Amino acid sequence: MAGIFDQITGQPGGDSQSDQKELDEHLDELSNTDSQLSVDQTIEGAARTDxxxxxxxxxxxxxxxxxxxxxxxxxxxxxxxxxxxxxxxxxxxxxxxxxxxxxxxxxxxxxxDDSAEFDEWSHPLVRKQRLTLEQSLLVAILRQYFIVYEQEAGTGASQAVVAVDELIPQLQVYLGDTGSEAKERNRMLQLLDQLKGHGLVSAPDTHDRITIRPMIAHLANPENLEVLLQWMHTRVKGSDDPQDKNEGDA
Missing domain, CATH: 1.10.10 (Arc Repressor Mutant, subunit A)
Known part of the structure; x- marks a missing residue:
């Protein structure tokens, strides 16, 4: 059988037709491999976003x-x-x-485009979860602070800061007092940590103050938050009304 040099030069040394066919197949294989590598590299280069x-x-x-x-x-x-x-x-x-x-x-x-009823919370990749009642109340309270801050400092100002201790009595108005300062503070810190995961507040600083993030202006419908606060005000007022209590006892 001819060697590879004989096959290339066409010199005798074996079955020339068989050897030439084998050489052609080998060269075709190499050519196809090189072409595939070139295509793969081109596709990879074209498909990558900046x-x-x-x-x-x-x-x-x-x-x-x-x-x-x-x-x-x-x-x-x-x-x-x-x-x-x-x-x-x-x-x-x-x-x-x-x-x-x-x-x-x-x-x-x-x-x-083809959906008359639309619920963004049903999206499979939405990371956020629906807010609980306590979280929603705190969002409404924080949003009020944020609005006042922007009215005074201008829209786009980014240092809406409030002390944790200032928020605790605000929440107590709606949720009541547990009778323990430690429990009240722990409840507030847990809620703030949950809202931090939604990008609404920062972690407390060394002075126990949090910064309200601008995302709070877009997270929830302001009308819905106001309705929630009014509804809670009504509930709190109703529970403190002696006449309502007497009617309840009757």
């Missing part, structure tokens, strides 16, 4: 929001490439909504 844009999309999917004060580089990337960012989010039925005044980008669930 790294910073990927990081911005991942941050939004992870936390639901981007704050300019916390992630300035990703925020700038998102603002400058908002259309591309929404293209990345579109297959998940999400879109990025911008509040430039407050330096905030947050996810919203896109309403399906």
């Amino acid at each position: 790294k910073r844009l990927r990081e911005a999309a991942q941050e939004l999917l992870r936390y639901g929001l981007l704050e300019e004060s916390q992630k300035p580089n990703l925020y700038r990337v998102s603002i400058s490439q908002l259309e591309l960012l929404n293209g990345v989010l579109e297959p998940f039925d999400f879109s990025a909504q911008v509040d430039e005044i407050r330096g905030l980008i947050f996810l919203v669930v896109k309403k399906p």
